[in-house]
Amino acid sequence: MEFERKEELEEHAVVLDYLPTGKSGAAKSEPTAILLGENKFTLLEAVPKLGAILKVGERVYIGKAERDKIALIKLRLNYSELTEGARNELPKAVSQIVKGNEPKFVDVFNRAGPINIREHSLELLPGVGKKHLQGIIKAREEKPFESFADISARVSLLQDPVKLLTDRIIVELKGESRFYLLTRPYGKPHF
Numbered sequence: 001m002e003f004e005r006k007e008e009l010e011e012h013a014v015v016l017d018y019l020p021t022g023k024s025g026a027a028k029s030e031p032t033a034i035l036l037g038e039n040k041f042t043l044l045e046a047v048p049k050l051g052a053i054l055k056v057g058e059r060v061y062i063g064k065a066e067r068d069k070i071a072l073i074k075l076r077l078n079y080s081e082l083t084e085g086a087r088n089e090l091p092k093a094v095s096q097i098v099k100g101n102e103p104k105f106v107d108v109f110n111r112a113g114p115i116n117i118r119e120h121s122l123e124l125l126p127g128v129g130k131k132h133l134q135g136i137i138k139a140r141e142e143k144p145f146e147s148f149a150d151i152s153a154r155v156s157l158l159q160d161p162v163k164l165l166t167d168r169i170i171v172e173l174k175g176e177s178r179f180y181l182l183t184r185p186y187g188k189p190h191f
Contacts, residue, residue, distance in 0.1 A: 009039070009063070009064070010037030010038065010039050010040065010042050010044070010062055010063075011038070011039065011061065011062065011063040012037075012038045012039075012059055012060065012061055012062065012063070013035035013036055013037045013038060013042075013044060013046075013059070013060055013062050014035065014036045014038065014057065014058070014059055014060075014093040014096065014097065015033055015034070015035060015054045015055065015056055015057065015058045015059075015060060016034045016035060016036050016043075016056065016082070016083075016085070016086035016089045016090060016093055017033070017034040017056060017082075017083045017085040017086040017089065018031075018032075018033050018034075018048075018054040018055070018056060019031065019032045019033075019034075019083070023083070030047060031047065031048050032045060032046070032047065032074075033045070033046045033047070033048055033054050033060075033070070034046075034077070034082060034083060034085075034086040035060070035062065035070075036090065036093050036094070036097070037062070038059075038097050038100075038101070040183055040184040041094065041097070041169055041172075041173060041182065041183040041184070042076060042183075042184055043076065043077040043078065043079065043081075043082065043173065044062070044073055044074075044075070044076055044077060045073075045074045045075050045076075045077055045081075046062070046070050046071075046072060046073050046074060047070070047071045047072040047074060048069055048070060048071060049067070049068075049069055049070065049071040050071070052068075052069040052070075052071075054069060056085070056089055057089070057092070057093065057096070076186070078175065078186045079173050079174045079175060090170065090173070091166060091170060094166045094169050094170060095162055095163075095166045098162050098165050098166055098169075099148075099162055102147060102148060105148075105161075105162075105165055106145050106146065106147060106148060106150075106151065106161075108165065108181075108182070109122070109136060109140065109145050109151055109161065110140055110144045110145055112181075115179060120133055121179070121181055122136055124168060124177070124179060124181060125164040125165065125167070125168050126164060126167045126168060126171070127158075127159045127164060127167075128158075128164065132155065132157075132158055135155045135156060135158070136151075136155050136158070139151075139154040139155055148160075148161045148162055165182065168181070168182060169182050169183055172185075
């Protein structure tokens with residue numbers, strides 16, 4: 001019997017940094033791209049195809065089928081291995097992915113549940129305390145949220161939901177969390 005993998009692999013990624021001559025100090029000088037997967041925010045190092053030019057912020061296909069710009073996914077990176085340019089681009093790229101997949105991330109607010117008897121997963125979002133948590137739960141019980149604008153309109157004094165999610169994703173990517181709600185922990189090497 002073959003084991004069926006439940007977890008989805010990364011299909012697309014956003015280019016965080018492109019180094020046409022490779023990383024400084026690398027044994028082999030080859031073009032290198034630092035990528036952020038769109039599904040589970042996996043940080044990857046890749047080799048572009050010969051002659052391919054990548055732009056920071058560009059969306060590229062990295063799935064199993066024929067790739068147009070990426071020749072090879074070399075390895076998975078952790079946050080500390082990112083270039084300075086990739087670190088600077090990361091918040092913008094995460095925000096772009098969250099906005100581009102609004103239904104998926106609005107669903108986080110609709111479906112999030114308790115972690116244990118004292119802590120709720122929504123409290124892991126920076127800036128969400130007990131009062132905001134009660135407001136979110138009460139509003140979603142009345143009617144599920146339909147958009148980020150709906151969340152902002154129905155939960156008083158809540159920060160921008162996209163910013164809350166972006167900040168949480170970056171905390172998880174940095175490895176500064178006990179719980180991983182939106183990203184794949186670094187210890188699981190799946191692309």
